[in-house]
Amino acid sequence: MIYKNYGIILSNEPIIEKFIYLMKIKEKDIANLAKPGQFLEIKTGSIPLLRKPISIFEVDKAAGTISILYQIKGQGTKNLAELKINQKIDLIGPLGHGFTVEKFSKRCLLIGGGIGIAPLYDLGLKLKEAGNEIEIILGFSSRETSYAIDYFSKIGNVKIATIDGSLGVKGTVEAVLKDYDFNTFNKGYACGPEPMLKYIKTLEDNLDLELSLEAYMGCGLGACLSCVCKMADGEYKRVCKEGPVFQAKEVIFDE
Amino acid sequence: MIYKNYGIILSNEPIIEKFIYLMKIKEKDIANLAKPGQFLEIKTGSIPLLRKPISIFEVDKAAGTISILYQIKGQGTKNLAELKINQKIDLIGPLGHGFTVEKFSKRCLLIGGGIGIAPLYDLGLKLKEAGNEIEIILGFSSRETSYAIDYFSKIGNVKIATIDGSLGVKGTVEAVLKDYDFNTFNKGYACGPEPMLKYIKTLEDNLDLELSLEAYMGCGLGACLSCVCKMADGEYKRVCKEGPVFQAKEVIFDE
Amino acid sequence: MNKLECILGNFKMKNPVTVASGTFGSGKEFKDFYDLALLGGIMVKGTTPEKKVGNKPQRLVETSGGIINSIGLANGGVDDFIKNILPEARNYGTEIIVNISGSSIDDYGYMAERLSIEGVSALEVNISCPNVKEGGITFGTDPQMAYEVAKMVKKNTSKPIIMKLSPNVSNIAIMAQAVESGGADIISMINTLIGMAIDIEKQKPVINNIIGGYSGPPIKPVALRMVYEVYKAVNIPIIGMGGIMNTNDALEFIMAGASAISVGTGNFVDPYIPINIIKGLEAFLDKKGLTSYTQIIGIAHK
Amino acid sequence: MNKLECILGNFKMKNPVTVASGTFGSGKEFKDFYDLALLGGIMVKGTTPEKKVGNKPQRLVETSGGIINSIGLANGGVDDFIKNILPEARNYGTEIIVNISGSSIDDYGYMAERLSIEGVSALEVNISCPNVKEGGITFGTDPQMAYEVAKMVKKNTSKPIIMKLSPNVSNIAIMAQAVESGGADIISMINTLIGMAIDIEKQKPVINNIIGGYSGPPIKPVALRMVYEVYKAVNIPIIGMGGIMNTNDALEFIMAGASAISVGTGNFVDPYIPINIIKGLEAFLDKKGLTSYTQIIGIAHK
Numbered sequence A, B: 001m002i003y004k005n006y007g008i009i010l011s012n013e014p015i016i017e018k019f020i021y022l023m024k025i026k027e028k029d030i031a032n033l034a035k036p037g038q039f040l041e042i043k044t045g046s047i048p049l050l051r052k053p054i055s056i057f058e059v060d061k062a063a064g065t066i067s068i069l070y071q072i073k074g075q076g077t078k079n080l081a082e083l084k085i086n087q088k089i090d091l092i093g094p095l096g097h098g099f100t101v102e103k104f105s106k107r108c109l110l111i112g113g114g115i116g117i118a119p120l121y122d123l124g125l126k127l128k129e130a131g132n133e134i135e136i137i138l139g140f141s142s143r144e145t146s147y148a149i150d151y152f153s154k155i156g157n158v159k160i161a162t163i164d165g166s167l168g169v170k171g172t173v174e175a176v177l178k179d180y181d182f183n184t185f186n187k188g189y190a191c192g193p194e195p196m197l198k199y200i201k202t203l204e205d206n207l208d209l210e211l212s213l214e215a216y217m218g219c220g221l222g223a224c225l226s227c228v229c230k231m232a233d234g235e236y237k238r239v240c241k242e243g244p245v246f247q248a249k250e251v252i253f254d255e
Numbered sequence C, D: 001m002n003k004l005e006c007i008l009g010n011f012k013m014k015n016p017v018t019v020a021s022g023t024f025g026s027g028k029e030f031k032d033f034y035d036l037a038l039l040g041g042i043m044v045k046g047t048t049p050e051k052k053v054g055n056k057p058q059r060l061v062e063t064s065g066g067i068i069n070s071i072g073l074a075n076g077g078v079d080d081f082i083k084n085i086l087p088e089a090r091n092y093g094t095e096i097i098v099n100i101s102g103s104s105i106d107d108y109g110y111m112a113e114r115l116s117i118e119g120v121s122a123l124e125v126n127i128s129c130p131n132v133k134e135g136g137i138t139f140g141t142d143p144q145m146a147y148e149v150a151k152m153v154k155k156n157t158s159k160p161i162i163m164k165l166s167p168n169v170s171n172i173a174i175m176a177q178a179v180e181s182g183g184a185d186i187i188s189m190i191n192t193l194i195g196m197a198i199d200i201e202k203q204k205p206v207i208n209n210i211i212g213g214y215s216g217p218p219i220k221p222v223a224l225r226m227v228y229e230v231y232k233a234v235n236i237p238i239i240g241m242g243g244i245m246n247t248n249d250a251l252e253f254i255m256a257g258a259s260a261i262s263v264g265t266g267n268f269v270d271p272y273i274p275i276n277i278i279k280g281l282e283a284f285l286d287k288k289g290l291t292s293y294t295q296i297i298g299i300a301h302k
């Protein structure tokens, strides 16, 4: 079931002013159905015309609330940042096919780059609930532009990489992952910029991997076929419907 | 000289909620040059695209302020109503050719219908300053939708007409004007809906009349030639440049 | 009496509100929002003789208040449509209008024949695609080719034929007359304007296919003008579309001469737009004391 | 070196930023805002052999994020222009490009000859008007007629000739090639799309002339696409326009292939847009370490 409902904004605060925001929304129906890795299509204002796909960051089914973590990019996300408590927000969701959550025999590895960390938090919570032990690698550009680390610390051991080395290991998440011992893991999940995902895919022989992809979306509903990505078998699949989460082995990035 | 300046909003209050608003703006340059009957082109938001022509309601040259009285019609005027104190407002002005102000031998008659009363208040003030005695006729649809009468009472004797008769004479300003004795006047000024102006024009043999017209404007600067109205000699003139004030004898309404 | 009953020559719909091809899938994707039986009809996404994978992404971008798309007619082919999509769609309780495309005149004939089956209510013929045999000229920009497509489709089916006009032409009235004389029962219009956007950072076109179809609110004035012109030029009914987002937009099209309307890009913005328009049209008729929306078709010409 | 120096074949401007015909009067109306000498050039409002009073109002309306106008080429005629407008305009310190229209091929020849005088920097030939002798077909939608207009103007003047293309055609590249072979030195594009708006309360067209020219931000994707296509099709430079509101828009046109740009409707929204674009282009070149804007002309084709 997909809902188009108005949620009520409970809070909408910058984590880093003009850059990263966290919004909490009361919307029972969507909260009730949401699974890790799913996303919303949000109407942010009269312009932009299109809704904007934003991952579900956290869900509280009991309270009937969902949270989103978002980064200001252009007009749409700017509009989001200007919304005030108690305002209504026009949501469609939950959308897409999320991450696999079950009890695995070994540990789970969560790898997030930049705002790509957003869908991993709810995933981590649910994996933990399912009894898994979790390790998390987060990549940012610098200490000042890092965020939400405190959230991830609650669900497992967190390792950080920053491009400028101002926090954690210097470099991208690749700097943490190279020479990694994958023996104690049997499941990995990643979301982040395409170059990062490309690299992660090279680890697919060591680890059973799920990747959450991005693509430009028209409808978010599977109708317009704009959001496709190439599969290993040469077919295109819809990121909004069959994805955003795919098996690393399914996808190819060579386009 | 025409300025494109940002004014600062000093106040912006409904006189009648969701209908009539009064906004006071600090903008020295425009205040300094503004003459009765001139108008501003205001950028009300990112949409509508075009600026909106709004008359100058009152000017305080000493304080460097101007006021506008406006009626909510569509998006542009809705945008205006949402502006807050201390916000900037993008103005072009003063624009157009205003009313004649001088000392006349007999009384002056000001006739306004609906929001057409807006440019008449500043005119009345300046006519009074010039030593004239003023009579004012204002037409509204009802008592509840009448406004700014208190302002006009300060400059002269006010007569009111309302369509439903709930205030003053029942009918349009025509109800007041028919059988009027024009002998004690030698100058009349009118602004209001076209049917009203059409009627007023029929009085042109009794009274030297100036009419302030409306027309759909593209630029407000005389460049696009969209705002024209037909003159008695068959030519078109620009309401934004040669107008908005014309001699009643100049214009024809038969289009 | 049903104030919105819509009779387009040999084709009837319960109301004049449809959803445009390529923006609504086959309907399935919108089933959660409302009962599809409320719609006048569904123009299902473009179907071709063979399966097409479609264009390399990026396929769509928002620009200038509208969107540009170049999907490349991705679809499973007509056999897949008949086998896997139609059986479900025909039970939606609304008219199923199949949008067909080809790369030769024969393709259109083949499609028309294959789709002359139960469950298909009408065929909408998309001629905004290149005629591969004739040097890639778009069928929809050449009156003779458009005429021949219409004739070929007509020959191969007894279903109502809706010829969908491309707006990228010098003279839309001539195109309309061409398809009318070719046998079109109905005209739908407009397809997308051809547009482009450039990414100034990457210094290249945003859409991988360079150009794409421009749709949404910005194209409405062009669409309305063309509906107005075609209404004067032909005697067959028009299904109007192009940037329709609400009841007022729909009324503009109807007053310009459209006997039905279609919501395209609007479905992405708010899936309820078609339903809101159905309700809005009813409310408008009530307010004006009219007994049928047909009383205002083309009224702007008076 | 002047990074914005603009050389369009036989026509030079100090920078590639101009203002579009019909949106800037003759410049006088904008003199209070800034020194007109800052502009690359001014395309003055459309001039015809005889005085024209123009269309009955309503002549303009905002719609769908843009505007529709039908001014009807109101102007004082070429004699009035030469006597009353040019003497002032030629002293603005910027190139004065006179936009000419006619209702026959001969009209254009006459205008070209009359305007081959000092103070006129170039002629911009508006062919989006009906050829009255040929049944009212717009010159700009028929390649042969457009070719003949270009040839006639060329024959009658030695000034640089800018042929202004109408976007309301099936194939813009063919139109561009037609005017190039007719002798055009430069192409300017696009003129307005033909559009319409309906007042649903009055149940009639908003613009008294029914249809009008649609301009402003919504037409940008169409204009860009056409500039891109024409850049590939001809060897003469292009002045791009259609919805340009800021530096990024201007850059899109330049990257699509325009050697200069023009601001039209934007002048109504903010008279400083052309000046902001001049500054913005300079800033962009500095940021990218480029020495001339010509380095990015057509770069999106690479």
Ligand SMILES: Cc1cc2nc3c(=O)[nH]c(=O)nc-3n(C[C@H](O)[C@H](O)[C@H](O)COP(=O)(O)OP(=O)(O)OC[C@H]3O[C@@H](n4cnc5c(N)ncnc54)[C@H](O)[C@@H]3O)c2cc1C
Binding pocket: A039, A048, A050, A051, A052, A053, A054, A055, A056, A068, A069, A070, A071, A072, A073, A074, A075, A076, A077, A078, A115, A118, A119, A213, A214, A215, A216, A217, A218, A244
């Ligand atoms: C499945 C999915 C989940 C996402 N989750 C999050 C999240 O949790 N938090 C977050 O901050 N961001 C998320 N994003 C990215 C987010 O959608 C974009 O940042 C947002 O659309 C930017 O819009 P804008 O108007 O602010 O910027 P714009 O200036 O319009 O665009 C900036 C960039 O954002 C992307 N973008 C813009 N429009 C779309 C669209 N309609 N569909 C897809 N991408 C678009 C494009 O790459 C574009 O170049 C997600 C994207 C997808 C596809």
Ligand SMILES: Cc1cc2nc3c(=O)[nH]c(=O)nc-3n(C[C@H](O)[C@H](O)[C@H](O)COP(=O)(O)OP(=O)(O)OC[C@H]3O[C@@H](n4cnc5c(N)ncnc54)[C@H](O)[C@@H]3O)c2cc1C
Binding pocket: B039, B048, B050, B051, B052, B053, B054, B055, B056, B068, B069, B070, B071, B072, B073, B074, B075, B076, B077, B078, B115, B118, B119, B213, B214, B215, B216, B217, B218, B244
């Ligand atoms: C010289 C002049 C002075 C004016 N002074 C005042 C004033 O002091 N107070 C006041 O409330 N109103 C005044 N108006 C009217 C005011 O301009 C319109 O009410 C306003 O533009 C409506 O815009 P909107 O977006 O709110 O409504 P819309 O829904 O866009 O338009 C409603 C109606 O307003 C008129 N209008 C819209 N756009 C324009 C335009 N660009 N140019 C001219 N008319 C337009 C049209 O008649 C339109 O049908 C004046 C108009 C003119 C020409």
Ligand SMILES: Cc1cc2nc3c(=O)[nH]c(=O)nc-3n(C[C@H](O)[C@H](O)[C@H](O)COP(=O)(O)O)c2cc1C
Binding pocket: A218, A224, C020, C021, C022, C023, C045, C046, C047, C069, C071, C073, C099, C126, C164, C190, C191, C192, C213, C214, C215, C216, C217, C219, C241, C242, C243, C244, C262, C263, C264, C265, C266
């Ligand atoms: C993503 C997308 C895909 C489309 N696919 C088709 C198609 O397959 N066949 C077709 O005839 N028209 C197609 N169209 C055109 C629409 O049916 C419609 O004619 C056009 O978008 C104008 O209407 P709108 O402005 O309401 O979207 C498509 C439009 C969009 C936006």
Ligand SMILES: Cc1cc2nc3c(=O)[nH]c(=O)nc-3n(C[C@H](O)[C@H](O)[C@H](O)COP(=O)(O)O)c2cc1C
Binding pocket: B218, B224, D020, D021, D022, D023, D045, D046, D047, D067, D069, D071, D073, D099, D126, D164, D190, D191, D192, D213, D214, D215, D216, D217, D219, D241, D242, D243, D244, D262, D263, D264, D265, D266
């Ligand atoms: C009010 C108005 C009047 C115009 N008059 C003319 C004209 O006389 N001659 C001409 O060639 N183009 C004329 N145009 C077209 C513009 O010069 C320009 O080509 C078009 O508006 C597209 O640019 P824009 O979107 O930046 O406005 C006019 C446009 C407008 C809006």
Ligand code: FES
Binding pocket: A216, A217, A218, A219, A220, A221, A222, A223, A224, A225, A226, A227, A228, A238, A239, A240, A241
């Ligand atoms: S966004 Fe429309 S199909 Fe995925």
Ligand code: FES
Binding pocket: B216, B217, B218, B219, B220, B221, B222, B223, B224, B225, B226, B227, B228, B238, B239, B240, B241
């Ligand atoms: S509004 Fe442009 S000339 Fe008057």
